[in-house]
Amino acid sequence: MKSILRIAIQKSGRLSEDSIKLIKECSIDFSSNGATLKSTAYNFPMEILFLRDDDIPGYVADGTADVGIIGENVAAEQRKNVTIVDKLGFSKCRLSIGVPRAFDYKDCQSLNGLKIATSYPNILSDFLFDRQIKATIHEISGSVEIAPSIGLADAVCDIVSSGSTLISNGLKEVETVFHSEAILIAHPNLSSEKKEILNDLLFRISSIKNAKNTKYILLNAPDESLEKIIQLLPGVKSPTIMPLAQKGWSSLHSVVKEDEFWEVIGKLRDAGAEGILVLPIEKIIK
Ligand code: PRT
Ligand code: ZN
Numbered sequence: 228m229k230s231i232l233r234i235a236i237q238k239s240g241r242l243s244e245d246s247i248k249l250i251k252e253c254s255i256d257f258s259s260n261g262a263t264l265k266s267t268a269y270n271f272p273m274e275i276l277f278l279r280d281d282d283i284p285g286y287v288a289d290g291t292a293d294v295g296i297i298g299e300n301v302a303a304e305q306r307k308n309v310t311i312v313d314k315l316g317f318s319k320c321r322l323s324i325g326v327p328r329a330f331d332y333k334d335c336q337s338l339n340g341l342k343i344a345t346s347y348p349n350i351l352s353d354f355l356f357d358r359q360i361k362a363t364i365h366e367i368s369g370s371v372e373i374a375p376s377i378g379l380a381d382a383v384c385d386i387v388s389s390g391s392t393l394i395s396n397g398l399k400e401v402e403t404v405f406h407s408e409a410i411l412i413a414h415p416n417l418s419s420e421k422k423e424i425l426n427d428l429l430f431r432i433s434s435i436k437n438a439k440n441t442k443y444i445l446l447n448a449p450d451e452s453l454e455k456i457i458q459l460l461p462g463v464k465s466p467t468i469m470p471l472a473q474k475g476w477s478s479l480h481s482v483v484k485e486d487e488f489w490e491v492i493g494k495l496r497d498a499g500a501e502g503i504l505v506l507p508i509e510k511i512i513k
Contacts, residue, residue: 230272230424231267231274232274232424232428233291233292234294234296235278235287235291236276237279238279241318242296242318243277245317245409247259249317250273250275252435252509254270255271255431256270257269257275259275264276271424272424276292283295283301284412287307288308293414293421293425294312294425295309296409296412298409299314300407312412312413313429314410315408315409316436317408318407321403321404322347322384322385322386323386323387324338324402324404325382325383325401326398330399332399332401336360338362341363343363343380343382343383344374344375345371346371346385350404362382365379372385373396376396376397387400411432434510434511434512435510441483441511442488442505443507443508444483444506446502447471447502448501449476456500461481462483463511467480483505
């Protein structure tokens with residue numbers, strides 16, 4: 228029987244949409260109607276399992292799934308025997324310590340003697356141990372942010388992204404314990420056939436990551452400006468230049484990072500560039 232790579236992704240939650248989007252951007256088609264627990268890709272040797280994110284490291288470790296997409300925070304907390312094969316760049320967040328706004332916080336030693344509520348006891352205890360802080364960890368599974376206001380704890384250690392949950396619960400963020408983003412984990416001993424499928428998947432993911440925030444740019448310029456413009460838009464290898472029907476003018480095609488584009492646009496126009504078009508890129512294979 229032909230090998231199939233089983234990937235576990237979050238069924239519903241903050242990772243779901245971007246996980247599905249990433250797989251589909253890899254040109255792997257499957258149905259995902261929200262109700263199914265398992266789906267088979269139509270055009271790639273892959274089966275998709277839809278699970279709770281907390282269950283994914285265990286299933287990947289025991290081989291029920293071959294690979295999985297989870298938050299780095301979950302992998303670091305659970306410490307299951309899995310290999311991190313790629314960072315995926317979405318669901319970025321941090322695990323931070325928050326204390327009541329009125330708390331006179333100086334540095335991490337101010338945490339000595341406090342009771343800290345968290346769903347991440349392992350990551351927090353490493354953080355405290357490294358800094359020789361003696362605090363009590365109170366493990367709770369949800370709604371960590373309300374613990375200080377109901378007298379359950381003095382401080383919290385919870386996931387923060389915008390910071391508004393901490394603020395609306397009268398807390399201030401005082402220490403960052405861990406930075407997280409979505410990662411691809413794999414079973415440590417995949418068969419060579421499954422490894423081959425995983426390598427194909429990783430290659431497709433890298434071409435999508437290369438294209439992220441990168442735009443295709445076309446412009447017209449007088450020939451005497453080309454050298455200057457090439458310096459501004461070096462592209463992947465070097466820009467393509469084609470003569471226009473109008474003598475003395477060329478069309479230049481290149482790629483540019485979106486944030487760098489706004490820095491060079493003024494310089495391109497000063498150099499004589501006209502008719503600048505900027506288009507999205509789906510994939511870049513280097
Ligand atoms: O049901 P299931 O168990 O599958 O999902 P879950 O409820 O355990 O997880 P979910 O969907 O909430 O989060 C999945 C992953 O997304 C986490 O493990 C993180 O890696 C990542 N992530 C990114 C976040 C956030 N951003 C986030 N903001 N996880 C949780 N939050 C919560 C946080 O717990 C807090 O309550 O959002 C609140 C803080 O947000 P801000 O924007 O107010 O700071
Ligand atoms: Zn969860």
